[in-house]
Amino acid sequence: MAADMDIDFTRRNKKPRPLTEHEKDKLEEFVEAIHYSSRYSDEEYEYRHVQLPKQMLKQIPKEYFDGSRGTLKLLWEEEWRALGITQSLGWEHYEVHEPEPHILLFKRPINYQPPMH
Template identity: 45%
Template sequence: MDVGWNSVAGQSPPNPVAEIHPTSNPHPLGMDQQPIQQIQHITYSTKYSDDTYEYRHVVLPSQLTDIVPRHLLAEHEWRSLGLQQSRGWIHYGFYGPEKNVLLFRRKLPPPAERPVAPAPVLVDSEAGDT
């Protein structure tokens, strides 16, 4: 069986992350190639919103910075980096000072369609005492 590397005793397989350069491979690593430790170190902000969009930012491990393409990522591209978010999130930018921070947003539904919590029921504690 050919595994694509020399399996001489004491020699370990090549590191796929170390061999990737942004100019030679513009595509991000697939989930099957990305080290699991890096996926576990992806952090997600809490969601925040304005009148139109819900936002969040995602911080990738700094080791992944060099393999992340510098264009806006399609959903299949950011998912291939190991990001896990519900549907509807759109990558709209990078945080300038920190290239490993990806910015996401998704459109809020119109106000009529947004779920509204029921109004709290006020109980008059004195009403039962009479």
């Protein structure tokens, strides 16, 4: 699924890096302050951006950051959910707004339907 969405997997961890309980505890105080944009769309995708409190970035493990860019890596769903970001299924973290590294950009196909199990 994500492969069709032009996501640069070299900017992700090779596999999701779970947070420890201690790391989750340090992030918990920021969860209420995460801001979700309204959705907007083009012909193919719907988009939204998620703004993390700037102070929260200091508590996120360094393995989630791309040292060469000074921004977060593109996070796996398991990783962004562990940070406390909550949204429905199908969203992919596809870009970081470099001038404002606390803003994460998400997209998913329009009319996304979760796979049936």
